Amino acid sequence: MATVLKTFTGESAIEALKKAKEECGESAMLVTTKQIQPKTLNKKPLYEILVSVEEDTPKPSQAQKKQAQINQIQKQIEAYTLGSTQSPRPASRFEQGGLDTIEEKPRDNNDILLNISQVAKEIGKVAGVSNELSEYKSPEYDKKIDEVAKEVSKLNQKISMIADMIWDDKAENRDDIIIPPEFSTIYKLAKQSGMKYEHLKGIMQATIENMPSSMKSNPVTVKRYFYSLLRNMLPCRSESFDPKKKRIMMLVGPTGVGKTTTLSKLAYKFAHGGSIRYKTGIITLDTYRLGAVEQLFQYAKIMNIPILDAIEPEDFRSALKSLSNCDVILIDTMGSSQYDREKLTRLNTFLKECGNQVDVNLVVSAGSKIDDLLEIYNNFSTLEIDTLIITKFDETKIFGNIFSLIYETGTPVSFFSTGQNVPDDIMEAKSDFLVSCVLDGFKGEDDGSSR
Structure with missing residues (x-):
């Protein structure tokens, strides 16, 4: 066993000793301490210590x-x-020679x-x-x-897997879904998104059953596969169309979802916002809300877009004829409760008696509950809905309801309204954007293409 002497210096004996222990460990023994340089106006003091170290075992790297x-x-x-995952068995004093039992706190x-x-x-x-x-x-x-x-x-x-596995949704609360540890993170995100449970169950089972075995062991590849699966479940309609073929779009939906604001954004997008500019006209059937009508007329004036109003079906036919030279005609309608059969019947009359093929767009708010969204859709379905427009992305953090609406109805989505700014805050629907909102929250528009 060899003893080695080593010296260390520092501005104080304590600092030098600290250096010795860092290099030699706790086994270093202090032998001497001395000051080798006194403190002056221009110099700091310097101390030197001598330590002995027993080098019988190699120092770990x-x-x-x-x-x-x-x-x-x-x-x-x-x-x-x-x-x-394991609860300790209650210990008893009887086992230890006593009478009373003591339960260990889980x-x-x-x-x-x-x-x-x-x-x-x-x-x-x-x-x-x-x-x-x-x-x-x-x-x-x-x-x-x-x-x-x-x-x-x-x-x-x-x-991360452990944290998600002990999340408040434990295995016994997952009914008949068996979630492997690698899937726990994506399961948690999907459930928190607010999508319908039966949709979540079916998608998780499809993911677990169909994912290649080589991908299942990595939570990152699991999430990527899950994203891809959800994107393929969301039909989005391309909004490119033949300019030689006239397009008439009617926006319908309950009160307060932003139909008029969305129509103004679409009018600008078609007339001025794209590489191809379409001759655009507006017809409003919403003559009950004077403020909304005045606002829409003002927008149309600023954008230099012709606008007409119609009260009766014959007025509507006349307005469509007046705008027959337009490539795109956008129709604003009065907001109506999904329970107001009279207004829905009146809208249906406008559609059937106009003499033209009309593209019916149901406008709904992203902040609505899934049960309400489905009820709105079912009651407005008498108008033969062609596509969905989702508004108010900026007013909620939960988007699983929108996923479930599109997934359950099978109706394609055409546009997302992502804020209140006119003419901005409107985008063509993209499945990857919506899936990102469902699982990661709304972060604004992206530049990716629809998938």
């Missing part, structure tokens, strides 16, 4: 230390996971999440590379760091 930390963290994760999800949070902090320490090590970089050192980084990445994924 930094990579070995990090691996030991990782192994310890893995043991902690396994212990926390075990504690979240660990709740908050305790487990707190423990996982602590583990995550430890991972951060393992993942970090100290400034002191940066000067010793070498190919072997870089290889060790890469190995540590991979282990940390695996642990992060494991922690």
